[in-house]
Amino acid sequence: MKLRLEKINGCSVIFIQEERIDAHNSGQLKEYILHLIEQNEINIIVQLENVRFIDSSGLGALLSGYKNAAAKSGKLALASCKPQVLSMFELTRLNRVFEIYTDLNEAFDIET
Numbered sequence: 001m002k003l004r005l006e007k008i009n010g011c012s013v014i015f016i017q018e019e020r021i022d023a024h025n026s027g028q029l030k031e032y033i034l035h036l037i038e039q040n041e042i043n044i045i046v047q048l049e050n051v052r053f054i055d056s057s058g059l060g061a062l063l064s065g066y067k068n069a070a071a072k073s074g075k076l077a078l079a080s081c082k083p084q085v086l087s088m089f090e091l092t093r094l095n096r097v098f099e100i101y102t103d104l105n106e107a108f109d110i111e112t
Helices: 026-038 056-071 083-091 104-111
Strands: 003-008 011-016 043-047 075-079
Touching (some): 003 026, 011 104, 056 075
Parallel strands (some): 043 075
Antiparallel strands (some): 003 011
């Protein structure tokens, strides 16, 4: 899985550079997020601008990161979801769990 990490305003921003998060690569994403949390990077924003498809294993990877960050008093938020990806969060009602921002600018307006 192609991922890029940037520190912005004290948050770890993961840029996912894949069109799909599915059973083939969601394990890598989950491990990557958990590794960040183990390194005490507990405020994470996952930038989903390039993602056009996410399945239940992808949702599970993000939810695992959310729970692990919350367990350390951090948070995992999402930014820049395409409509078809956002619909998966709405269908599963995970949009009630995650903070989902329209873009990174909105996320940091609220973060700072």
